[in-house]
Amino acid sequence: FGEFIPFRDVISSFATEVAQASKDMEAGQEAPLMTLRLRDGRDVPVAVGICFEAAYPSVIGQGVALGGQMIVTPSNNYHFRSSGESAQQGQLLRMRAMEYSRAAIQSSTTGSSYVIRPDGSVLASTNTQSVATLIADVPLRTSTTLATRAGxxxxxxxxxxxxxxxxxxxxxxxxxxxxxxxxxxxxxxxxxxxxxx
Missing domain, CATH: 1.20.5 (Single alpha-helices involved in coiled-coils or other helix-helix interfaces)
Structure with a gap:
């Protein structure tokens, strides 16, 4: 159920994993955009969505439409361990990168992390449940695609x-x-x- 579990009392009676996620989260009202300050002092707007929001073009697309020059999706895949869930999110993020012609980064604490080029190809990645550092140069873009304009x-x-x-x-x-x-x-x-x- 992601970060919200409906009918928690009923579901927890047969799904013990429910107890591991003790707090339900709700969507915020803030725009999916944040600003990063680069080493040279420039401020760069970045489209942001948490891990599973890569599945929703409306979230990432809004951040790009507001000026995001790249896409970043922080992720914590702890509950999914070594399942294919983290790789699935990476594939979804590749689609968003191509859709909006933006470099994209999935940064996960326990799942796979990816650096993705605007054409959807993977520049660098890590395995799940591993300690690793990825360093890569990615392009920043201000151009808009049909998907960005059409929403x-x-x-x-x-x-x-x-x-x-x-x-x-x-x-x-x-x-x-x-x-x-x-x-x-x-x-x-x-x-x-x-x-x-």
Whole structure:
């Protein structure tokens, strides 16, 4: 459930892992953007989202639209240990890097850490549950992609089109059933009439 566990009392009765995450967290109201000061004194805006927010383009995209010149997702994968969850988050972050043409960094305390180029290729990475340091030069970008400019309009349009197609299919299926029923009923009535004559 990430950082929030609904129906905690019920779920904890059969999922003992629930007790390990004793506090529920809620989304903050702050913009997903922070400013880093570089060694040369420049301030650089950075789009930020916690680990699983790499799955949500709306969060990372908002940070990029507000001027983020790279993407950073800090992560703590302690509860997932050596499962594929950390690698999955890295793959999602690669998608965001390509989507917004930004270098991206996943910095994890216990999972895999990644340095990702704007084209989605991995420049450097670590294993899970290992002590390591990654040092890399990454480009800072101010250009915007179509995904940045469009925001949620593109996925919303696709979801709307999918809904319309599903509704059209349902209507066609119901009409097909309705047109088949009267023909079958008429055949049965004709048979009954023949029997009575």
């Amino acid at each position: 949620e309009r593109i996925p919303s349009a696709f979801m709307g089109a999918t809904l319309l197609i599903a509704l059209a299919g349902l209507v066609a299926a119901l009409r097909g059933r309705a047109s088949m029923r009267p023909a079958g009923a008429a055949t049965r009535d004709n048979r009954q009439n023949v029997t009575h004559d």
